[in-house]
Amino acid sequence: MVHGRAADAAQIDQVRRFNRTVTERVGVLHDHYLGRDRPIGEARLLWEIGERGQDVRRLRERLGLDSGYVSRLLRSLEAEGLVSVEPQPRDRRVRTARLTAAGRAERAVLDGRSNELAGSLLAPLNAAQRDRLVAAMAEVDRLLTAATVTLDAVDPDHPDARHCLRSYSAELQKRFETGFDAALSLLPDPGELRPPHGLFLVARLHGEPVGCAGLKLPPGAPAEIKRMWVAPHARRLGLGRRFLAELEERAARHGRDVLRLDTNKALDAALGLYRSFGFQEVAAFNDEPYAHHWFEKRITGPLQE
Amino acid sequence: MVHGRAADAAQIDQVRRFNRTVTERVGVLHDHYLGRDRPIGEARLLWEIGERGQDVRRLRERLGLDSGYVSRLLRSLEAEGLVSVEPQPRDRRVRTARLTAAGRAERAVLDGRSNELAGSLLAPLNAAQRDRLVAAMAEVDRLLTAATVTLDAVDPDHPDARHCLRSYSAELQKRFETGFDAALSLLPDPGELRPPHGLFLVARLHGEPVGCAGLKLPPGAPAEIKRMWVAPHARRLGLGRRFLAELEERAARHGRDVLRLDTNKALDAALGLYRSFGFQEVAAFNDEPYAHHWFEKRITGPLQE
DNA sequence: CCCATTCTCTGACTAAAGTCAGAGAATGGT
DNA sequence: ACCATTCTCTGACTTTAGTCAGAGAATGGG
Numbered sequence: 001m002v003h004g005r006a007a008d009a010a011q012i013d014q015v016r017r018f019n020r021t022v023t024e025r026v027g028v029l030h031d032h033y034l035g036r037d038r039p040i041g042e043a044r045l046l047w048e049i050g051e052r053g054q055d056v057r058r059l060r061e062r063l064g065l066d067s068g069y070v071s072r073l074l075r076s077l078e079a080e081g082l083v084s085v086e087p088q089p090r091d092r093r094v095r096t097a098r099l100t101a102a103g104r105a106e107r108a109v110l111d112g113r114s115n116e117l118a119g120s121l122l123a124p125l126n127a128a129q130r131d132r133l134v135a136a137m138a139e140v141d142r143l144l145t146a147a148t149v150t151l152d153a154v155d156p157d158h159p160d161a162r163h164c165l166r167s168y169s170a171e172l173q174k175r176f177e178t179g180f181d182a183a184l185s186l187l188p189d190p191g192e193l194r195p196p197h198g199l200f201l202v203a204r205l206h207g208e209p210v211g212c213a214g215l216k217l218p219p220g221a222p223a224e225i226k227r228m229w230v231a232p233h234a235r236r237l238g239l240g241r242r243f244l245a246e247l248e249e250r251a252a253r254h255g256r257d258v259l260r261l262d263t264n265k266a267l268d269a270a271l272g273l274y275r276s277f278g279f280q281e282v283a284a285f286n287d288e289p290y291a292h293h294w295f296e297k298r299i300t301g302p303l304q305e
Numbered sequence: 306m307v308h309g310r311a312a313d314a315a316q317i318d319q320v321r322r323f324n325r326t327v328t329e330r331v332g333v334l335h336d337h338y339l340g341r342d343r344p345i346g347e348a349r350l351l352w353e354i355g356e357r358g359q360d361v362r363r364l365r366e367r368l369g370l371d372s373g374y375v376s377r378l379l380r381s382l383e384a385e386g387l388v389s390v391e392p393q394p395r396d397r398r399v400r401t402a403r404l405t406a407a408g409r410a411e412r413a414v415l416d417g418r419s420n421e422l423a424g425s426l427l428a429p430l431n432a433a434q435r436d437r438l439v440a441a442m443a444e445v446d447r448l449l450t451a452a453t454v455t456l457d458a459v460d461p462d463h464p465d466a467r468h469c470l471r472s473y474s475a476e477l478q479k480r481f482e483t484g485f486d487a488a489l490s491l492l493p494d495p496g497e498l499r500p501p502h503g504l505f506l507v508a509r510l511h512g513e514p515v516g517c518a519g520l521k522l523p524p525g526a527p528a529e530i531k532r533m534w535v536a537p538h539a540r541r542l543g544l545g546r547r548f549l550a551e552l553e554e555r556a557a558r559h560g561r562d563v564l565r566l567d568t569n570k571a572l573d574a575a576l577g578l579y580r581s582f583g584f585q586e587v588a589a590f591n592d593e594p595y596a597h598h599w600f601e602k603r604i605t606g607p608l609q610e
Numbered sequence: 611c612c613c614a615t616t617c618t619c620t621g622a623c624t625a626a627a628g629t630c631a632g633a634g635a636a637t638g639g640t
Numbered sequence: 641a642c643c644a645t646t647c648t649c650t651g652a653c654t655t656t657a658g659t660c661a662g663a664g665a666a667t668g669g670g
Contacts, residue, residue, distance in 0.1 A: 007427040011427060016423050017443075018443070019331050019335065019419075022445070023332065025452075026327065041658090056617080068621095093616060094616090118312070118324065125451065126550070137323035140323060141326045143430065144438070147427070147428075147438075238434055345626090345627095370628080373629075396636075397637085
C-alpha cells in the first residue's frame with residue numbers, strides 16, 4: 001500500500017498515550033454504565049438488534065461472534081421476554097430477531113446510560129474545553145473510521161462491485177444536467193476491468209462496500225481510471241485520494257508511466273481532487289459523450305536497482 | 306461544581322460516536338495484540354509491575370482487582386518465572402512484586418506489540434491524515450485527563466495538602482529572584498484555611514495530589530485566595546481556571562462579593578490567568594513582602610429568589 | 611427430484627475472570 | 641503483652657465468554 005510507510009516514534013508514542021487514557025477513562029466507565037445488571041454480551045446484542053430488528057447472521061457478523069454463542073445469547077434474551085426470533089419470510093433458514101416492548105424499554109435504559117456516560121466525560125470541563133474535546137473527538141472518530149476502510153481488488157461481477165456500480169450510475173443520473181444513460185457512455189466492457197487488462201477495486205467499511213474504482217490497462221497504452229465512486233456517507237475520509245494513490249501504484253507496477261481519466265464538469269469535488277493529486281488537464285483523448293475534462297498524470301515506474 | 310452544567314445533545318451524540326469507534330477499533334486491536342498468548346489479566350499485571358517493581362496493594366488498587374485474584378495471578382506469573390514477590394523490609398505484611406530478567410523480556414515483547422498496535426492504527430493513513438489524527442488524539446488525551454482531575458476540600462494538615470504546600474514553597478524558592486522564605490511571607494496560620502474561616506482545596510489525578518488552592522474567609526472582609534499551585538506535569542489542563550471558578554463559587558456561597566489575591570511578578574502564567582479570569586489590578590491591600598501585584602474581582606452572590 | 615450449501619440451533623466442552631470467606635503473619639497503639 | 645487492624649494468601653465457588661462438532665431445516669441450481 002502506498003500509504004503504509006512506518007509512522008515515527010513520537011507519533012507512536014502519542015497514539016499509545018491516547019489508547020491508555022481512553023481505554024481507562026472510556027472503557028471503565030463504559031462497563032460501569034452498560035454492564036450494570038446484565039452481561040455486556042447481552043447488552044451489546046440488545047443494542048445491535050435495534051428498533052427495527054436484525055437477521056441473526058448480520059448480528060453474528062457485526063459483533064464478530066460464534067454462531068452457537070449468539071444463538072445462546074438470543075435464547076437467554078428470549079427467556080427474559082426481551083426479544084422474539086422468527087424465520088424471515090423470504091428465506092426461512094435465516095431468522096430475524098426483534099425487540100419486544102419490554103426489550104425496547106430495556107434498550108432505552110441502555111441508551112440513557114450511554115448518555116450519562118457521555119455526559120460524565122464532559123461534566124468536569126468548562127464550555128471552551130468541551131467544545132475543543134468534542135471537536136477533537138470528531139476528528140479522531142473520522143480518521144479512525146478512514147483507517148478501517150479496506151481496499152481490495154475484486155472481480156467487477158462481485159456483488160459488492162455491482163452494488164457500487166449501480167450506485168455510481170444512479171448518482172450520475174441525478175447529478176449530470178443531461179442525466180446519464182449507461183448505454184451511451186463509453187463503458188469499459190467487463191473484461192477490461194479484470195486481469196490481465198485491468199482491475200477493479202472495492203473499498204469496504206465494516207464489510208459494507210462504500211466505494212469503487214476501476215483501472216484499464218490496455219496493452220501498450222496509458223493506464224486509465226474508470227468509474228471511481230465513493231458512497232455519500234463515506235466521503236471526507238480521504239478515500240478518493242487513497243484510490244488514486246493505490247491505482248497509481250498498481251499502474252506503475254504494471255509498467256505504465258502515464259495515468260489518465262475523463263470526467264464530467266458536474267463532479268466538482270472530483271475535479272479538485274484530480275488537480276490536487278497532480279493531474280494536468282489535457283485535450284480530449286477519447287470521445288466519451290459525458291466527459292467535459294480530460295486529465296493526465298506522469299507517474300514513476302516501479303523502482304529499479 | 307461551577308462547570309457541571311449539562312452538555313448539549315449534539316455534544317453527547319458526538320461523544321457517543323467517538324466511544325463507539327474507539328472501543329471498536331482500539332479495544333479490539335488492543336486485546337488482539339496484547340492477549341496473544343497470555344490472558345490479558347496477566348499481561349496488564351506484568352505491565353503494571355513495571356521495571357522497578359510495585360507493592361501488591363498498589364497493583365490491586367491500580368487495576369481495581371480483588372486481592373485474591375491478584376494473588377492468584379502473581380502465583381501464576383511466579384510459576385512461569387516472570388515475577389518474584391518478596392516482603393517489603395519496612396513493613397513485612399506488604400509484599401513487593403518485581404520482574405525477573407525473563408519478566409523484563411516478556412514485558413518488552415508486550416511493549417513491542419503496543420507499538421505495533423499504535424502503528425497499525427496509523428498505517429492506512431497518509432502523512433497529512435496521520436498528523437491530524439495524532440494531534441487530535443493529543444487533544445482528546447489532554448482534555449480527558451483534565452476531566453479526571455477531582456477537586457476536594459481537605460484539611461490543610463492532610464498529607465496530600467502538605468505535599469502540595471511543600472512543593473509550592475520549593476517552587477517559589479526556585480522561581481523568585483530573591484528566593485522564598487516562608488517565615489518572611491504573610492502565611493495564613495493553619496486555622497485561616499479551614500472552616501469556618503477558610504478552606505483548602507486539593508486537586509488529584511488518579512489519586513495523586515497535583516495541585517492546591519486555599520481560600521481565606523475573614524469575617525466581614527473580602528475572600529482571599531492563597532497558595533494556589535499546580536504540579537508541573539498537570540499544567541495546561543485548565544486546572545488554574547478550575548480552581549478559580551470553584552473558589553469564586555464557594556466565596557459567593559459564603560456571602561462574599563469581592564475576591565482578592567496578591568502575587569509575585571515571576572509568576573507570569575498566573576498573572577495572565579488572573580487577568581483573563583476577570584481580575585482587575587488594584588493597589589496593595591496588604592504588605593506581603595513577596596507580592597508585586599494585587600488583584601480584585603467583584604463576584605455575584607448566591608442567586609436569590 | 612437430488613444434492614451441495616446455507617443457516618441456526620443444541621450439547622458438551624474450556625479458559626478467563628472474578629467473588630467470597632476465612633486463615634495466618636505483621637504491625638501499631640495502648 | 642494484648643488486641644484491633646492491615647495485608648496477603650488459599651480454597652471453594654460462580655459467571656462470563658467463548659469454542660467446536662454436528663444435527664436438522666430450508667434453499668437453489670442443475
